[in-house]
Amino acid sequence: MLIPRFNYHKPSTLKEACEIKGELKDKSMLLSGGTDLIVNMKGGVISPENIISLNGIEELKLHSVDGRNGQTHIGACGTVSSLIKEKFLLPYSALVTGMDSLGSPIIRNLATIGGNIVNARPAADIPPSLIAFNGKATLCSRSDKRVVSMDEFFLSPGKTILNNDEILSEIILDNPSTYSGSAYIKLGTRKALEISIVNVAVFISLEKPNGPITGARIVMGAVGPVPMRASTAEDMLIGERPSEALFAEAGKAASGDAGPIDDFRGSAEYRRDMITVLTERALKKALDEIK
Numbered sequence: 001m002l003i004p005r006f007n008y009h010k011p012s013t014l015k016e017a018c019e020i021k022g023e024l025k026d027k028s029m030l031l032s033g034g035t036d037l038i039v040n041m042k043g044g045v046i047s048p049e050n051i052i053s054l055n056g057i058e059e060l061k062l063h064s065v066d067g068r069n070g071q072t073h074i075g076a077c078g079t080v081s082s083l084i085k086e087k088f089l090l091p092y093s094a095l096v097t098g099m100d101s102l103g104s105p106i107i108r109n110l111a112t113i114g115g116n117i118v119n120a121r122p123a124a125d126i127p128p129s130l131i132a133f134n135g136k137a138t139l140c141s142r143s144d145k146r147v148v149s150m151d152e153f154f155l156s157p158g159k160t161i162l163n164n165d166e167i168l169s170e171i172i173l174d175n176p177s178t179y180s181g182s183a184y185i186k187l188g189t190r191k192a193l194e195i196s197i198v199n200v201a202v203f204i205s206l207e208k209p210n211g212p213i214t215g216a217r218i219v220m221g222a223v224g225p226v227p228m229r230a231s232t233a234e235d236m237l238i239g240e241r242p243s244e245a246l247f248a249e250a251g252k253a254a255s256g257d258a259g260p261i262d263d264f265r266g267s268a269e270y271r272r273d274m275i276t277v278l279t280e281r282a283l284k285k286a287l288d289e290i291k
């Protein structure tokens with residue numbers, strides 16, 4: 001199907017893009033890789049009057065690791081395939097695994113980290129890890145710049161706290177502490193081109209190699225309208241020494257924290273069972289990374 005007519009804008013700086021977005025607001029949509037936007041336009045789901053392409057803006061593709069304040073900055077228009085290869089992302093293995101399981105090689109060549117976030121699908125592969133790493137997002141408009149927690153970014157399927165004049169410019173992650181590890185596990189019916197039935201991202205940090213656990217963040221996808229923290233499971237882990245029995249209990253607690261529904265991909269009951277299994281496995285993988 002042909003896509004409807006639209007006016008095309010191609011700014012070359014973020015400032016210029018913010019000016020155009022501020023002017024056109026709801027009459028426009030931003031284009032990064034187009035793997036969601038163009039598909040939705042072809043399907044007749046959306047027909048924006050104006051498209052603002054972010055592809056000519058080099059500053060949105062940059063990244064930096066700031067050793068002094070212990071933070072990593074990732075430009076919103078970094079493509080998934082380019083980010084997977086970056087050495088600076090090695091300490092964020094859950095994020096890299098999530099990106100590596102997104103779509104197919106062709107999709108990953110186009111898809112951007114920012115597009116995956118703003119698209120805000122409950123089963124998306126990138127947001128759970130960003131929340132697990134306590135990530136933040138920088139949102140820019142022509143008059144303002146604000147930094148928001150990824151934990152608060154998602155409101156409902158397809159909806160975020162992004163205002164109609166704002167652009168997501170970068171993601172900020174704290175550099176992981178010495179005794180910390182992470183993991184992401186996606187459950188789908190096949191390995192490629194598959195949307196998660198459920199997914200789990202975990203991050204844990206220890207005081208020293210054998211514990212106790214000083215930090216725990218468990219984030220579940222496709223079990224609620226937005227990625228969900230397993231708070232009961234997280235609380236159960238803090239202050240304890242890591243063990244198989246503890247992780248099995250945390251898996252059960254996470255299943256209680258989830259709010260899944262029945263749909264054609266799986267029943268709510270199946271999803272809860274899989275959250276138990278995936279959480280336990282992801283915690284073990286994260287611990288193995290520390291040892």
Ligand SMILES: Cc1cc2nc3c(=O)[nH]c(=O)nc-3n(C[C@H](O)[C@H](O)[C@H](O)COP(=O)(O)OP(=O)(O)OC[C@H]3O[C@@H](n4cnc5c(N)ncnc54)[C@H](O)[C@@H]3O)c2cc1C
Pocket residue numbers: 029030031032033034035036037038039054076077101102103104107110111112113114115116117118119123124125126162166167168169193194195196
């Ligand atoms: C065949 C296929 C398979 C897929 N498989 C998966 C999968 O396994 N897992 C998964 O999670 N997703 C999957 N997707 C969805 C999609 O590829 C990802 O969500 C991708 O990361 C979107 O990025 P993009 O750059 O293409 O976004 P775009 O399509 O360009 O944009 C998506 C949305 O975000 C907005 N947007 C983009 N960039 C910004 C920005 N910087 N600031 C503000 N708003 C912005 C756009 O206006 C649009 O609303 C699949 C898609 C296809 C077509």
